[in-house]
Amino acid sequence: xxxxxxxxxxxxxxxxxxxxxxxxxxxxxxxxxxxxxxxxxxxxxxxxxxxxxxxxxxxxxxxxxxxxxxxxxxxxxxxxxxxxxxxxxxxxxxxxxxxxxxxxxxxxxxxxxxxxxxxxxxxxxxxxxxxxxxxxxxxxxxxxxxxxxxxxxxxxxxxxxxxxxxxxxxxxxxxxxxxxxxxxxxxxxxxxxxxxxxxxxxxxxxxxxxxxxxxxxxxxxxxxxxxxxxxxxxxxxxxxxxxxxxxxxxxxxxxxxxxxxxxxxxxxxxxxxxxxxxxxxxxxxxxxxxxxx
Amino acid sequence: xxxxxxxxxxxxxxxxxxxxxxxxxxxxxxxxxxxxxxxxxxxxxxxxxxxxxxxxxxxxxxxxxxxxxxxxxxxxxxxxxxxxxxxxxxxxxxxxxxxxxxxxxxxxxxxxxxxxxxxxxxxxxxxxxxxxxxxxxxxxxxxxxxxxxxxxxxxxxxxxxxxxxxxxxxxxxxxxxxxxxxxxxxxxxxxxxxxxxxxxxxxxxxxxxxxxxxxxxxxxxxxxxxxxxxxxxxxxxxxxxxxxxxxxxxxxxxxxxxxxxxxxxxxxxxxxxxxxxxxxxxxxxxxxxxxx
Numbered sequence: 001x002x003x004x005x006x007x008x009x010x011x012x013x014x015x016x017x018x019x020x021x022x023x024x025x026x027x028x029x030x031x032x033x034x035x036x037x038x039x040x041x042x043x044x045x046x047x048x049x050x051x052x053x054x055x056x057x058x059x060x061x062x063x064x065x066x067x068x069x070x071x072x073x074x075x076x077x078x079x080x081x082x083x084x085x086x087x088x089x090x091x092x093x094x095x096x097x098x099x100x101x102x103x104x105x106x107x108x109x110x111x112x113x114x115x116x117x118x119x120x121x122x123x124x125x126x127x128x129x130x131x132x133x134x135x136x137x138x139x140x141x142x143x144x145x146x147x148x149x150x151x152x153x154x155x156x157x158x159x160x161x162x163x164x165x166x167x168x169x170x171x172x173x174x175x176x177x178x179x180x181x182x183x184x185x186x187x188x189x190x191x192x193x194x195x196x197x198x199x200x201x202x203x204x205x206x207x208x209x210x211x212x213x214x215x216x217x218x219x220x221x222x223x224x225x226x227x228x229x230x231x232x233x234x235x236x237x238x239x240x241x242x243x244x245x246x247x248x249x250x251x252x253x254x255x256x257x258x259x260x261x262x263x264x265x266x267x268x269x270x271x272x273x274x275x276x277x278x279x280x281x282x283x284x285x286x287x288x289x290x291x292x293x
Numbered sequence: 294x295x296x297x298x299x300x301x302x303x304x305x306x307x308x309x310x311x312x313x314x315x316x317x318x319x320x321x322x323x324x325x326x327x328x329x330x331x332x333x334x335x336x337x338x339x340x341x342x343x344x345x346x347x348x349x350x351x352x353x354x355x356x357x358x359x360x361x362x363x364x365x366x367x368x369x370x371x372x373x374x375x376x377x378x379x380x381x382x383x384x385x386x387x388x389x390x391x392x393x394x395x396x397x398x399x400x401x402x403x404x405x406x407x408x409x410x411x412x413x414x415x416x417x418x419x420x421x422x423x424x425x426x427x428x429x430x431x432x433x434x435x436x437x438x439x440x441x442x443x444x445x446x447x448x449x450x451x452x453x454x455x456x457x458x459x460x461x462x463x464x465x466x467x468x469x470x471x472x473x474x475x476x477x478x479x480x481x482x483x484x485x486x487x488x489x490x491x492x493x494x495x496x497x498x499x500x501x502x503x504x505x506x507x508x509x510x511x512x513x514x515x516x517x518x519x520x521x522x523x524x525x526x527x528x529x530x531x532x533x534x535x536x537x538x539x540x541x542x543x544x545x546x547x548x549x550x551x552x553x554x555x556x557x558x559x560x561x562x563x564x565x566x567x568x569x570x571x572x573x574x575x576x577x578x579x580x581x582x583x584x585x
Contacts, residue, residue, distance in 0.1 A: 010407070011407040012407075013487045014410065017397045017487075018407070018413065020397065020398070021397065021458075022398065024458075025454055025459070027454075028428075028450060028451060029423075032431040032432050033423070033427070036430060039430065100323075106323045106324075106326075106327055109327040110327060111574075111575055115512065115563050115566075117559050117560050118516050118518065119534040119537050119538070120337065120560045123538070123552055123553075127552075132349075173575050226424040233538070250426070251426075251429075254429065254430045260434065267427045278422060
């Protein structure tokens, strides 16, 4: 009887402890998420009252060349960010995982862009990448007709590099701490058995850090889908839509043209993409991750 | 014992040839690898001391012909001081509130049974993953109907209930789960209620995690760009990330010397904090990846 009363008190108090946060989540995240899915079925702009249109927005999206372009841009941007970020992070972590006087200073240097305000970081690159700025003129001296941000062929790749330089330090230190968690005895045993350094890396170190690799992969994919600020500051989605990702397309429709219904449909597409990716990756996990704690 | 000695011997043998040439080569390689990360930041500092014309000279030339003039101009000619205050005010509210809500909700998720707890926790995990930008449109319509656009209210609220807020709750929960239950029982025997146990026993044991949450919340607030871009139109109402893009001539050209001086003023506090507490910063931010 007493324990029953205690459990009821715990339920009441637990609920009260969590309430302020849960209420905020409900009001500012969950309800808007339901609303955005609902709004995607309406025609709703700043001037017009909302009207129910069924799946008309989605049908329009399917025909919209700009939107179809932004799907491709988002795919290239995401794959590019993930591939470059994870490769560079793994290389840097392996390089920084040595015992050397002053190695901590090098780790901090690679990490420092992570704490740089993203707008400041983007503006620095915007100056450096002006048509007559030092980077383009430097490349022009090498005989290349370079205008990296204003050329639709190079703009997206340039943004990928800038974003990876900003963020890769974080994945680097995560990999570094995973590498340092691999017990040295196993590597030494393999070395004594005649394995080459590459074989040790490939067959012992990598499988041992595969849970971390997987987690970082997941977070980086979803992080890439969210990237907005450097794109907006550096190119605004241009030139000719070459850097308009889904989130930039949504922002333009919603807050430049104030087409709330149409923008909500883009948001819904992005939401289902994130959902699908998450589910897909959890299935992949079994195939890729060697062991789990 | 003997095997230990053998393996220690083998290890030593592997490292014995000290090969100073290799060590030197490694340092050179490390320095080269670090360049693209630190040069842009160093360039920002150097160029903030150059005049509007001087900035277009050699990128690492030491012609710092403007001295501190850009910095005085940033404050004299623009509402930059006001914008700095706006950012500080936003941070001063959103960071402590994020910490408080994360601590209470994290404690409830970790230690108390209440109906709907598991569903609520899964929702929190989802909020860490789903891009908050997706829900910007209904949020905007709601705040507009409440006549709260062009104020800091939506900025602060949306920072508190952002993905960072959800991550904070998650980190606090993971921490509270590891604390032994005996501590709470001892507190209860001493006559403390739930709030007392939380306040006088659990919170004091949570300083390192609270520091992590604080670092996340500070960076999230200080760098917030997306929502201010949507909500803030008046220059005097803007926060710093927007302010950095306001040093323009009437035709839209950028005064780069002022922009970079302002960028230094925005980046400096964060970079200094990082330099002073590098270990805490790196370990805290890495925790998001290893525990998230």
